[in-house]
Amino acid sequence: MKIDLAEAMAVEDSLWQREASLDLEEVSIAQGRFPVIKKTPVQITARHSKKGRLQLKVSAEVLVEIPCDRCLTPVSSAISIDAERQLDLGESDQPVYIEGTVLDVDGLIFHELLLHWPAKILCREDCKGLCPVCGADLNQGECGCDRHVLDPRMAAIQDIFNKFQS
Numbered sequence: 075m076k077i078d079l080a081e082a083m084a085v086e087d088s089l090w091q092r093e094a095s096l097d098l099e100e101v102s103i104a105q106g107r108f109p110v111i112k113k114t115p116v117q118i119t120a121r122h123s124k125k126g127r128l129q130l131k132v133s134a135e136v137l138v139e140i141p142c143d144r145c146l147t148p149v150s151s152a153i154s155i156d157a158e159r160q161l162d163l164g165e166s167d168q169p170v171y172i173e174g175t176v177l178d179v180d181g182l183i184f185h186e187l188l189l190h191w192p193a194k195i196l197c198r199e200d201c202k203g204l205c206p207v208c209g210a211d212l213n214q215g216e217c218g219c220d221r222h223v224l225d226p227r228m229a230a231i232q233d234i235f236n237k238f239q240s
């Protein structure tokens with residue numbers, strides 16, 4: 075959703091509040107595309123100190139589905155956004171989510187989501203992950219594969235050892 079901040083600047087030293095809806099359906103970034111499964115309306119507060127100067131506060135809660143780092147099970151991850159920005163709409167240099175006096179709410183939220191993107195996603199603390207041999211989800215049970223990976227040098231020694239035995 076886009077909202078015009080001109081209204082917020084109508085009166086000097088005034089506080090302006092607005093609720094905006096978030097259109098964002100997925101977060102598409104270098105790591106992949108992650109569906110937005112729930113989102114709260116975006117609360118926007120703007121304090122107009124003087125001509126063109128706005129102190130913008132934006133808050134929202136977005137629930138994004140991100141696969142577990144180990145087993146790839148989708149995990150609902152809540153990302154809280156509580157951002158504060160100083161804008162000077164009289165200047166030519168503006169953030170990407172500002173065009174003239176229009177604020178691209180989705181653009182700003184997208185930007186904030188990236189800043190608050192979780193560094194690590196686990197379906198549970200002790201997630202066992204996937205078997206590197208057969209790909210089975212080890213949380214569902216043991217697949218029976220021999221996952222004892224030998225160091226190549228160790229494997230060579232083992233070969234010699236096996237040769238002596240036979």
Ligand SMILES: [Zn+2]
Pocket residue numbers: 142143144145146147196197198201202203
């Ligand atoms: Zn997992």
Ligand SMILES: [Zn+2]
Pocket residue numbers: 205206207208209210217218219
């Ligand atoms: Zn396996």
